[in-house]
Amino acid sequence: xxxxxxxxxxxxxxxxxxxxxxxxxxxxxxxxxxxxxxxxxxxxxxxxxxxxxxxxxxxxxxxxxxxxxxxxxxxxxxxxxxxxxxxxxxxxxxxxxxxxxxxxxxxxxxxxxxxxxxxxxxxxxxxxxxxxxxxxxxxxxxxxxxxxxxxxxxxxxxxxxxxxxxxxxxxxxxxxxxxxxxxxxxxxxxxxxxxxxxxxxxxxxxxxxxxxxxxxxxxxxxxxxxxxxxxxxxxxxxxxxxxxxxxxxxxxxxxxxxxxxxxxxxxxxxxxxxxxxxxxxxxxxx
Amino acid sequence: xxxxxxxxxxxxxxxxxxxxxxxxxxxxxxxxxxxxxxxxxxxxxxxxxxxxxxxxxxxxxxxxxxxxxxxxxxxxxxxxxxxxxxxxxxxxxxxxxxxxxxxxxxxxxxxxxxxxxxxxxxxxxxxxxxxxxxxxxxxxxxxxxxxxxxxxxxxxxxxxxxxxxxxxxxxxxxxxxxxxxxxxxxxxxxxxxxxxxxxxxxxxxxxxxxxxxxxxxxxxxxxxxxxxxxxxxxxxxxxxxxxxxxxxxxxxxxxxxxxxxxxxxxxxxxxxxxxxxxxxxxxxxxxxxxxxxxxxxxxxxxxxxxxxxxxxxxxxxxxxxxxxxxxxxxxxxxxxxxxxxxxxxxxxxxxxxxxxxxxxxxxxxxxxxxxxxxxxxxxxxxxxxxxxxxxxxxxxxxxxxxxxxxxxxxxxxxxxxxxxxxxxxxxxxxxxxxxxxxxxxxxxxxxxxxxxxxxxxxxxxxxxxxxxxxxxxxxxxxxxxxxxxxxxxxxxxxxxxxxxxxxxxxxxxxxxxxxxxxxxxxxxxxxxxxxxxxxxxxxxxxxxxxxxxxxxxxxxxxxxxxxxxxxxxxxxxxxxx
Numbered sequence: 020x021x022x023x024x025x026x027x028x029x030x031x032x033x034x035x036x037x038x039x040x041x042x043x044x045x046x047x048x049x050x051x052x053x054x055x056x057x058x059x060x061x062x063x064x065x066x067x068x069x070x071x072x073x074x075x076x077x078x079x080x081x082x083x084x085x086x087x088x089x090x091x092x093x094x095x096x097x098x099x100x101x102x103x104x105x106x107x108x109x110x111x112x113x114x115x116x117x118x119x120x121x122x123x124x125x126x127x128x129x130x131x132x133x134x135x136x137x138x139x140x141x142x143x144x145x146x147x148x149x150x151x152x153x154x155x156x157x158x159x160x161x162x163x164x165x166x167x168x169x170x171x172x173x174x175x176x177x178x179x180x181x182x183x184x185x186x187x188x189x190x191x192x193x194x195x196x197x198x199x200x201x202x203x204x205x206x207x208x209x210x211x212x213x214x215x216x217x218x219x220x221x222x223x224x225x226x227x228x229x230x231x232x233x234x235x236x237x238x239x240x241x242x243x244x245x246x247x248x249x250x251x252x253x254x255x256x257x258x259x260x261x262x263x264x265x266x267x268x269x270x271x272x273x274x275x276x277x278x279x280x281x282x283x284x285x286x287x288x289x290x291x292x293x294x295x296x297x298x299x300x301x302x303x304x305x
Numbered sequence: 306x307x308x309x310x311x312x313x314x315x316x317x318x319x320x321x322x323x324x325x326x327x328x329x330x331x332x333x334x335x336x337x338x339x340x341x342x343x344x345x346x347x348x349x350x351x352x353x354x355x356x357x358x359x360x361x362x363x364x365x366x367x368x369x370x371x372x373x374x375x376x377x378x379x380x381x382x383x384x385x386x387x388x389x390x391x392x393x394x395x396x397x398x399x400x401x402x403x404x405x406x407x408x409x410x411x412x413x414x415x416x417x418x419x420x421x422x423x424x425x426x427x428x429x430x431x432x433x434x435x436x437x438x439x440x441x442x443x444x445x446x447x448x449x450x451x452x453x454x455x456x457x458x459x460x461x462x463x464x465x466x467x468x469x470x471x472x473x474x475x476x477x478x479x480x481x482x483x484x485x486x487x488x489x490x491x492x493x494x495x496x497x498x499x500x501x502x503x504x505x506x507x508x509x510x511x512x513x514x515x516x517x518x519x520x521x522x523x524x525x526x527x528x529x530x531x532x533x534x535x536x537x538x539x540x541x542x543x544x545x546x547x548x549x550x551x552x553x554x555x556x557x558x559x560x561x562x563x564x565x566x567x568x569x570x571x572x573x574x575x576x577x578x579x580x581x582x583x584x585x586x587x588x589x590x591x592x593x594x595x596x597x598x599x600x601x602x603x604x605x606x607x608x609x610x611x612x613x614x615x616x617x618x619x620x621x622x623x624x625x626x627x628x629x630x631x632x633x634x635x636x637x638x639x640x641x642x643x644x645x646x647x648x649x650x651x652x653x654x655x656x657x658x659x660x661x662x663x664x665x666x667x668x669x670x671x672x673x674x675x676x677x678x679x680x681x682x683x684x685x686x687x688x689x690x691x692x693x694x695x696x697x698x699x700x701x702x703x704x705x706x707x708x709x710x711x712x713x714x715x716x717x718x719x720x721x722x723x724x725x726x727x728x729x730x731x732x733x734x735x736x737x738x739x740x741x742x743x744x745x746x747x748x749x750x751x752x753x754x755x756x757x758x759x760x761x762x763x764x765x766x767x768x769x770x771x772x773x774x775x776x777x778x779x780x781x782x783x784x785x786x787x788x789x790x791x792x793x794x795x796x797x798x799x800x801x802x803x804x805x806x807x808x809x810x811x812x813x814x815x816x817x818x819x820x821x822x823x824x825x826x827x828x829x830x831x832x833x834x835x836x837x838x839x840x841x842x843x844x845x846x847x848x849x850x851x852x853x854x855x856x857x858x859x860x861x862x863x864x865x866x867x868x869x870x871x872x873x874x875x876x877x878x879x880x881x882x
Contacts, residue, residue: 021853051853063409069407100855110396110399120830
């Protein structure tokens, strides 16, 4: 079945770059795109166990007369036919409810704070809530449109990273681009050896796919495994033109607040386009 | 860590997995206490604000106080809480109807503060709807925190509403009945017990912290005679008239205010200012107006029929100006005030027309007027009856209460087919009560009923080749797809092309493209099933193709839909009485 990516369009140069990323993703994955051109600065997304209010910044309402025209123009230039979403339900008269039955959603790092759009910044609280609640992965595009020629999965051995790996494998299969893996085994006392990660992969039934040879149907081109140096320094090895797939927020809020999150570090340092699978992401059946 | 996780997932503990009633009762107590506390907090804040502003009300510029309150209230809701505010109770009903009771956390605090600003500064509104909103949001967020399922979450939303109403009025029965009749719209065993427990918890908390106070207790008792019972019919008419007038004025005022193109906070200030000016002439219209009710029930309210009738109209106007122009609050308290004015005016009219008849005291008619008004505007007679019984403690007026409430509801229904809370939701088709056709259809998506066992054919296929396909198929519908692009180009219905099958000359001369319907009706994943069924009924179809992004995905048929419909209906009505 075809997949759909949900995109909130902003009619600005930055919005154009972000839409181009979504459209490129559609092209690569044969997905269709559902575009929402906001009429109000906020909307609600009702997930299974959470309701997220997204407060957009004013730039999303820029020049509404030309917004649809621009979106169509960009989509057709990339041979994608867009479908525009008009909210049917409203919680309050200026508070539309946006459906959540998509397969992907494109979301910049922050959608309610203009200051972060010029740098990689931190993930805004709304985007974090969306990642936490959504059953679909979030495409977090780089500030400037760039085609990706490989996929790299950040694998740290957690349940969420297994999901991310499955997502990366699926995308690699659909798009035909090579898949790499990145693992940092941790510095100091928490260091784990490679066998530990192989064991995790074996338990998930992915060992042959990652570590096997071609006869064993291996799908991973290269496994970047680092057991030394600083994590952020090792990120330099991530190809500049790779789509980075990672799991996020598998830990509790307390741990994230106290010790920081690997995902936050990756997104702050890495300018690549990211595809983030949150804790509620459900891997679709093949 | 694991213990923490299981603690946050109580639904997975084996004892609760078998039967979750115990879990819901336990949670209900917590929710009832929290929402009761929220209600009491608002109550005390209102008292504080009224006392604080009391000294300023004698100045000439006192009419600006409600304006400032309404302005701050709207700014707080829009700029600080980013609420995108609705009325409160309809929003709770909407979330219960459509999204399993999911309500934003911010709603548990936003309406409390905003309504406190509006009412405390003199705006004409009630604190009850905000506490219902707050209590419901507390229940919803506790359910979200513990990862409870939709049904359990809805029950806790109900617990929150019941606890809040029970606490603010010290009326546990009203809390239960209001929740079942208005918020949930269903009487089911699984809901009623936790809601009753939450209501008791809310009321008990109120009694502990405020004392067992009956809000409008009368010092004397009412002796109802036969003439009074007959007079109740006329009172019900009066109350129904006031209900209709109040509902329409509120709606009208909303529309009028939207036409004024000024910032929302200026609009709220204009409304507040108008209420302040009105308050110079009729002080009873200011705030929640409970003092006036006390006086009327005690029979010490001064002023003749004209003054009382004028006060009744002024209160309607003041509430419409407050709520319609951007202030925050509910219609419970204003309805009680308007109802008691209507009852009092009616009593004085009766005494004027029939001075020799021994009528019951005017306080009784004020009380009956409140019941009639509540029942009329909410179209919930039980809520009206039990509320008045509990807040006045006048159980001897049970019979006339029933008469007035029942008749007022019926008469109002004739002019306003839905209650004030439901009207907007019904107009948008968003009032989906459990077990109703619209709710069952809304809960089924096209993805759940799609049939994918159709065999697709090519447009250039010869009729002979198509015949072999028909032999293999168990279906009467054949989607036609372009071989190269995979795009859906048309549809063949077996009954439409039967004539070709009996003419063998056609077998090698006709191709599928020539006999297909090139412009068939289609549906999309996003379409609601009610729309799909309408389309089927309008055009006489039994099945329709689902097309997504120009490609055929499957068929939706009435037969499969009926199966799914029955399953869903069974689920929704399994626990009903």
